[in-house]
Amino acid sequence: MSEITDRYRRRADEFERKIAAVRPDQWSNPSPCARWTARDVVGHIIDMHAAMLRPLGRELSPAPSLDDDPLAAFRAARADVQAVLDDPALATRECDTPSGRVTAERHIDQVVSEDLPLHGWDLARATSQDDTIDPEDVERAWAAMRALPADLMEKFRTPGAFGPDVEVFGPEVKVAEDASPQDRLLAFIGRDPAWRP
Structure with a gap:
């Protein structure tokens, strides 16, 4: 495998x-x-x-x-x-x-x-x-996100750039400097780690 x-x-x-x-x-x-x-x-x-x-x-x-x-x-x-x-x-x-x-x-x-x-x-x-996201997955995703070129990240954040109604990432959400790696990752891709239904 x-x-x-x-x-x-x-x-x-x-x-x-x-x-x-x-x-x-x-x-x-x-x-x-x-x-x-x-x-x-x-x-x-x-x-x-x-x-x-x-x-x-x-x-x-x-x-x-x-x-x-x-x-x-x-x-x-x-x-x-x-x-x-x-x-x-x-x-x-x-x-x-x-x-x-x-x-x-x-x-x-x-x-x-x-x-x-x-x-x-x-x-x-x-x-x-x-x-809870597996810490290994958080680490891998964070490394991948941080390695993306700025122009590609901008495209990912632009609604419709990959097709009608397609939004890959939202605007980055602000989190505390001591936020956990998971929360930093979620905020980076546009999720509010404090969100509740």
Whole structure:
């Protein structure tokens, strides 16, 4: 198992646990992502799984709908991405992505795998679960964010730069100088670490 595959599986397991813990009456709860409910957060993650498959000419397998069964919908999407990572020919195939030409596994690692802990926080906060992000994931994400060129970070913060209604990061939120690494990361990408539903 490659490091990328292991990392994706660990993060997807954690996100799946959070979905499984959501009570039926919590799916319409607001989330830290403006205009998104808890269900919308899961829908976004499923959509991002589909986006990982498109450069390979693949699409998500038929699955229960997000409205009917968010957990089953996510499990089906993650199985499709896991199948790519588990197939060396597919995982190492180069494809054109918004970040340039990279292997499919690198694209998955840099996009949807990185999204899982951050949106896991959104889902956990929306549904009153433990929202602690794995410190290793915080450290990796913080290093990646700080390494982004200023012009690319500006693009990430510009609504619509990657398509209609697509907003990657919000404006940076101010936090105390002694804020935890997790809170600094969340604030950097435009989340208010103190947000509550």
